[in-house]
Amino acid sequence: MTIDNRYNIQSTEVKWQKLWAEHKVFSVPNTPRSDKTYYVLEMFPYPSGNMHVGHVRNYTIGDVITRFKRNQGFEVLHPMGWDSAGLPAENAALDNGYHPREWTYKNIDTMRAQFKRLGLSFDWDREFATSDVDYQKQQQRIFLSFYDKGIAYQKESMVNWDPVDHCVLANEEVEDGRGWRSGALVEQKHLKQWFLKITDYADDLLDGLDTIEDWPEQVKIMQRHWIGKSKGLRMSFPLNEPTGGFDKIDIFTTRPDTIFGASFIGLSSQHPLTQCLAKDNDKLCAFISDECERGGTSEVAIETAEKQGFDTGLTVPHPFEDRDLPVYVANFILMGYGTGAIFGVPAHDQRDLDFARKYDLDVTPVVVPNGTDGDFVIEDEAYTGDGILANSDFLNGLNITAAKAEIIKRIEAMERGEAKTQYRLRDWGVSRQRYWGCPIPIIHCDDCGAVPVPDDQLPVTLPDDVEFEKPGNPLERHPTWKNVKCPQCGQKAIRETDTLATFFDSSWYFARFCDPKNDDTPFDKEMTNRWLPVDQYVGGIEHAVLHLLYARFFSRALKDCGYMDIEEPFKRLFTLGMITHQSYRDAQGNWLFPEQVVKEDNDQWIHVETKDPVKVSGVIKMSKSKKNVVNPTEIFESYGADAARLFVMSDSPPEKELEWSAAGIDGAWRFVNRIHRQVTESLEQLPDKEASVSDDISDGAKDLRHLVHKTLKYYTGAIERFHFNSAIARLRELSNAIGGFQPQTEGDYTALREALEIMVRIANPFMPHVTEELWQALGHEKYLADMHWPKYDQDLAKDDEITIAVQINGKLRSKITLAADADKAVTEQAALNDDRIKTLLSDKDIKRVIVVPGKIVNVVAQ
Numbered sequence: 075m076t077i078d079n080r081y082n083i084q085s086t087e088v089k090w091q092k093l094w095a096e097h098k099v100f101s102v103p104n105t106p107r108s109d110k111t112y113y114v115l116e117m118f119p120y121p122s123g124n125m126h127v128g129h130v131r132n133y134t135i136g137d138v139i140t141r142f143k144r145n146q147g148f149e150v151l152h153p154m155g156w157d158s159a160g161l162p163a164e165n166a167a168l169d170n171g172y173h174p175r176e177w178t179y180k181n182i183d184t185m186r187a188q189f190k191r192l193g194l195s196f197d198w199d200r201e202f203a204t205s206d207v208d209y210q211k212q213q214q215r216i217f218l219s220f221y222d223k224g225i226a227y228q229k230e231s232m233v234n235w236d237p238v239d240h241c242v243l244a245n246e247e248v249e250d251g252r253g254w255r256s257g258a259l260v261e262q263k264h265l266k267q268w269f270l271k272i273t274d275y276a277d278d279l280l281d282g283l284d285t286i287e288d289w290p291e292q293v294k295i296m297q298r299h300w301i302g303k304s305k306g307l308r309m310s311f312p313l314n315e316p317t318g319g320f321d322k323i324d325i326f327t328t329r330p331d332t333i334f335g336a337s338f339i340g341l342s343s344q345h346p347l348t349q350c351l352a353k354d355n356d357k358l359c360a361f362i363s364d365e366c367e368r369g370g371t372s373e374v375a376i377e378t379a380e381k382q383g384f385d386t387g388l389t390v391p392h393p394f395e396d397r398d399l400p401v402y403v404a405n406f407i408l409m410g411y412g413t414g415a416i417f418g419v420p421a422h423d424q425r426d427l428d429f430a431r432k433y434d435l436d437v438t439p440v441v442v443p444n445g446t447d448g449d450f451v452i453e454d455e456a457y458t459g460d461g462i463l464a465n466s467d468f469l470n471g472l473n474i475t476a477a478k479a480e481i482i483k484r485i486e487a488m489e490r491g492e493a494k495t496q497y498r499l500r501d502w503g504v505s506r507q508r509y510w511g512c513p514i515p516i517i518h519c520d521d522c523g524a525v526p527v528p529d530d531q532l533p534v535t536l537p538d539d540v541e542f543e544k545p546g547n548p549l550e551r552h553p554t555w556k557n558v559k560c561p562q563c564g565q566k567a568i569r570e571t572d573t574l575a576t577f578f579d580s581s582w583y584f585a586r587f588c589d590p591k592n593d594d595t596p597f598d599k600e601m602t603n604r605w606l607p608v609d610q611y612v613g614g615i616e617h618a619v620l621h622l623l624y625a626r627f628f629s630r631a632l633k634d635c636g637y638m639d640i641e642e643p644f645k646r647l648f649t650l651g652m653i654t655h656q657s658y659r660d661a662q663g664n665w666l667f668p669e670q671v672v673k674e675d676n677d678q679w680i681h682v683e684t685k686d687p688v689k690v691s692g693v694i695k696m697s698k699s700k701k702n703v704v705n706p707t708e709i710f711e712s713y714g715a716d717a718a719r720l721f722v723m724s725d726s727p728p729e730k731e732l733e734w735s736a737a738g739i740d741g742a743w744r745f746v747n748r749i750h751r752q753v754t755e756s757l758e759q760l761p762d763k764e765a766s767v768s769d770d771i772s773d774g775a776k777d778l779r780h781l782v783h784k785t786l787k788y789y790t791g792a793i794e795r796f797h798f799n800s801a802i803a804r805l806r807e808l809s810n811a812i813g814g815f816q817p818q819t820e821g822d823y824t825a826l827r828e829a830l831e832i833m834v835r836i837a838n839p840f841m842p843h844v845t846e847e848l849w850q851a852l853g854h855e856k857y858l859a860d861m862h863w864p865k866y867d868q869d870l871a872k873d874d875e876i877t878i879a880v881q882i883n884g885k886l887r888s889k890i891t892l893a894a895d896a897d898k899a900v901t902e903q904a905a906l907n908d909d910r911i912k913t914l915l916s917d918k919d920i921k922r923v924i925v926v927p928g929k930i931v932n933v934v935a936q
Contacts, residue, residue: 087843090842100152100859102150102200114139114143115136116612116613120156127709127722136152145859151200151588153590156205158182159579186201192715193716195859208593213512214514214532217574236258237258242267267505269503273499273501276301280303283298289646293615307478311324317388324415325339332419334467335466338435343403381405386403419440422439422440437452439457440464442457443460507546511573513533516569519563524570531561537554585597587605597637599637599639611646649729652731654733655693658701668701716843720745727799749844753848768822768824770819772817775815781807782808782833787866789836808829812830827852838859876928880905880931890908897927905923920933
């Protein structure tokens with residue numbers, strides 16, 4: 075077949091994308107054609123309206139694995155959908171003058187076209203959005219199953235309330251005490267909220283982490299910290315003067331050994347005793363409002379905020395000493411952790427120390443470093459290390475573990491408390507006071523209470539005729555939607571107007587992909603048993619805790635409700651690094667887009683239009699706010715999808731940061747064109763595709779075959795290990811060798827065809843369009859996407875010679891080249907005969923020589 079040597083990127087990529095779609099190459103039937111199944115899934119995107127370079131990297135990783143596993147003979151499920159409901163979509167729609175539904179689906183259409191332009195091997199027949207009515211119907215069924223099982227429940231709770239957006243905010247959405255979007259001072263407000271009992275699964279979620287072998291250890295550590303299981307002591311401090319019906323304060327501590335260093339009791343502003351005292355104390359009310367409820371509630375905000383307290387005038391007796399501890403309300407104590415009360419030990423907790431210094435409270439060190447001589451003094455930093463007990467009466471000289479056990483034993487004997495296991499994890503609040511989400515299928519009746527919507531009345535759908543002129547949830551103001559009859563008694567009732575948090579939407583989507591068209595149930599158990607757990611999950615490290623923890627919880631809850639049999643949803647997890655780019659600012663400090671600046675011959679950066687000097691602000695994460703972004707669509711138009719895919723896979727390990735550069739994408743584009751040229755310029759000289767490699771080949775052809783099979787062997791393992799950049803480096807080496815090969819005999823062209831075909835086949839997962847085109851040009855009809863991965867010849871891949879490191883006392887001193895099959899004796903002798911090694915050992919006595927054949931020699935000498 076003849077083909078134009080000039081590679082037309084645009085027409086070729088569109089051609090193959092159309093063929094894949096028309097022939098449904100990547101569609102998987104409900105009944106797989108093979109028992110050898112593999113499920114690849116990337117965390118699905120929020121449809122913001124435009125793909126970004128981070129998407130290119132994330133989804134190319136999944137696509138490479140999908141194509142590779144298909145070639146290995148697996149039936150691969152690789153679906154795609156949209157995380158499309160929630161507050162960001164609603165706010166973006168309103169900011170742009172659209173109804174949320176119109177905005178969301180317009181963006182999905184735009185992004186779907188962009189993703190298809192990247193040539194991704196998605197099964198688009200399984201596509202759905204979490205805002206689809208079909209998806210929400212099944213989600214409502216899941217919620218009601220959770221409600222029947224007692225996993226979902228409603229209770230009064232203190233929440234972060236944005237008075238402008240009229241919505242609950244998560245702790246992470248409060249920045250410096252203000253709403254992340256509106257900038258309004260956040261208030262603390264009691265609201266009736268829906269929760270899921272994730273705390274019932276705390277131990278199971280912790281234990282499950284030990285069963286997941288192919289997850290980054292960093293992610294598992296983050297989840298363990300978030301769950302925060304800790305063993306300690308729950309004990310009571312009796313009030314010297316009972317008040318308001320309270321005669322004691324309960325605390326939980328993981329450090330009962332420090333009891334002799336206690337100098338105050340601290341209460342949360344939300345503690346029941348605090349609230350009781352505030353009823354008759356205007357100053358305490360003002361303190362709660364100004365210093366507690368308007369401060370950030372995230373851990374970071376609490377750590378960095380100035381420590382403030384209010385002396386209640388109450389005291390409690392120390393359990394082992396003749397002294398009283400004052401009771402303060404403190405702005406750094408949260409009700410959701412422990413009991414909402416602590417005993418403060420300033421010497422050994424930095425927050426307690428800052429507080430004690432401010433209010434002139436005692437600071438007594440009771441744990442001192444081992445071997446400390448004389449007095450141990452605490453200055454500006456609390457001591458949190460190991461040591462022995464001091465200034466602690468009967469605990470003096472004990473280590474921390476022994477001291478904890480002794481205090482717990484004595485407190486239990488006094489009947490003042492008991493050993494207790496506590497968790498940092500709290501039940502998950504899933505209510506959101508917004509319109510664009512999945513309606514919670516509950517009806518509130520004055521007589522019957524909370525009543526589930528009957529199954530034959532599902533789905534509960536959102537009304538389209540809503541108005542957003544006023545802040546808050548338009549469902550509350552809708553004249554008819556919320557007014558219904560109670561399904562039990564038939565009296566007037568009110569629909570639940572809260573919608574579900576978007577994390578609820580994304581906690582089970584992986585299972586819906588197994589059976590996305592099922593209208594009778596969220597998914598058939600047979601389907602989830604066939605596909606789950608997900609064999610390879612890909613996404614950002616920023617989702618390490620919430621999304622991944624919630625999905626693991628959902629799997630267990632769905633199992634308990636009889637929906638499926640698996641507990642861990644993701645067998646293997648890969649977290650990718652972010653994309654960075656040079657950033658620029660003008661003289662006024664305004665951020666500039668890369669296309670607004672140019673580098674002059676004198677290496678100075680200037681503004682394209684104004685010619686004013688531009689400050690280069692460094693390489694940072696790509697961000698719309700910093701304007702250091704690159705439009706993937708423009709990259710596709712200029713360089714093609716294959717070049718974009720190749721660049722994001724080749725310039726750094728995928729788990730590391732990748733700096734986007736013009737030189738990098740240009741180099742990838744040149745390589746795509748190079749392999750196209752190498753194949754097309756050789757076509758007329760190549761033998762028929764059925765021809766086997768001739769025995770009559772030159773030494774140069776033999777060397778080429780050796781490199782081809784050696785590359786294939788390494789390359790296969792590199793993809794399995796996610797060493798994509800290393801694999802591509804070997805691909806470039808192979809291309810260089812092919813470019814330098816000069817056939818000497820007619821048989822050499824058979825070796826050249828083998829080399830070109832294997833290069834094209836192994837490049838396909840990274841550059842699917844150009845390789846499909848070249849495969850067809852080489853005379854083949856079958857899609858590369860459907861081919862079996864080529865097998866290397868073990869004899870051809872074997873090195874005749876290898877290089878071995880030689881160490882002296884563990885330090886690298888030289889390298890030697892030996893026959894690949896050299897035994898220990900030959901290897902040792904060669905190492906000792908090396909000129910550099912002989913020189914370095916000339917004045918030393920050799921004690922022993924350690925030989926690891928084929929790898930290393932270490933000479934131990936003095």
